Amino acid sequence: MTTLIAYATTEGQTRKICRFAADHLVELGQSVELLSVEDAEGMDAHRFDAAILAGSVHAGKVQPALLAFARDHGAALSRMKTLYLQVSLSAAGHDPQEWAELARIADGVAAEIGWTPGRTAQIAGAFRFTQYDFFRTLAMRWIAHQKGEEVDPGGDKEYTDWDGLRALLDEWRSEAPPS
Numbered sequence: 001m002t003t004l005i006a007y008a009t010t011e012g013q014t015r016k017i018c019r020f021a022a023d024h025l026v027e028l029g030q031s032v033e034l035l036s037v038e039d040a041e042g043m044d045a046h047r048f049d050a051a052i053l054a055g056s057v058h059a060g061k062v063q064p065a066l067l068a069f070a071r072d073h074g075a076a077l078s079r080m081k082t083l084y085l086q087v088s089l090s091a092a093g094h095d096p097q098e099w100a101e102l103a104r105i106a107d108g109v110a111a112e113i114g115w116t117p118g119r120t121a122q123i124a125g126a127f128r129f130t131q132y133d134f135f136r137t138l139a140m141r142w143i144a145h146q147k148g149e150e151v152d153p154g155g156d157k158e159y160t161d162w163d164g165l166r167a168l169l170d171e172w173r174s175e176a177p178p179s
């Protein structure tokens, strides 16, 4: 079983999540290829049995490069077992409106790529003040304040539930591939 993990990231948390997923699957004896969609030129998706796609939400949108990758390789990917990880800060909370928005974004992803991943999971990301420029720092401090979150503007604050992600991967692995 060879699994492709293809991701897009803006501040690095999705890459960290995908590295964790790769390490976990390798520990379970699977063969894994971890790939940034920026480096996917010439890749043949047909040689994989399963795929995890991951991207993060910024201003209500997922990276266009991830959508382009999923669309370009749709013929192969849509026939294999797939998991789409959508990383955001809304997924760290319990606001029903924000969760409805995450579902709407995921539906939009499926519509844009022209196929629906076998499974979609919303994954809590991180504030990464070490990666933000001046204006992003101001905006993200304001968002943190609105959410009642204490943050250190000189550091990062991670909300990703690593145990939950491990359990999700185990569950997904045991699911049957599409017929």
Ligand SMILES: Cc1cc2nc3c(=O)[nH]c(=O)nc-3n(C[C@H](O)[C@H](O)[C@H](O)COP(=O)(O)O)c2cc1C
Residues within 6 Å of the ligand: 008, 009, 010, 011, 012, 013, 014, 015, 055, 056, 057, 058, 059, 060, 061, 087, 088, 089, 090, 091, 124, 125, 126, 127, 128, 136, 140
């Ligand atoms: C400029 C900016 C805009 C963001 N917009 C959203 C958003 O619309 N909804 C949301 O839930 N999270 C939003 N986030 C949070 C990111 O999705 C979160 O920080 C995630 O961990 C980023 O993943 P990455 O480091 O892989 O890019 C935003 C973050 C930044 C910096």
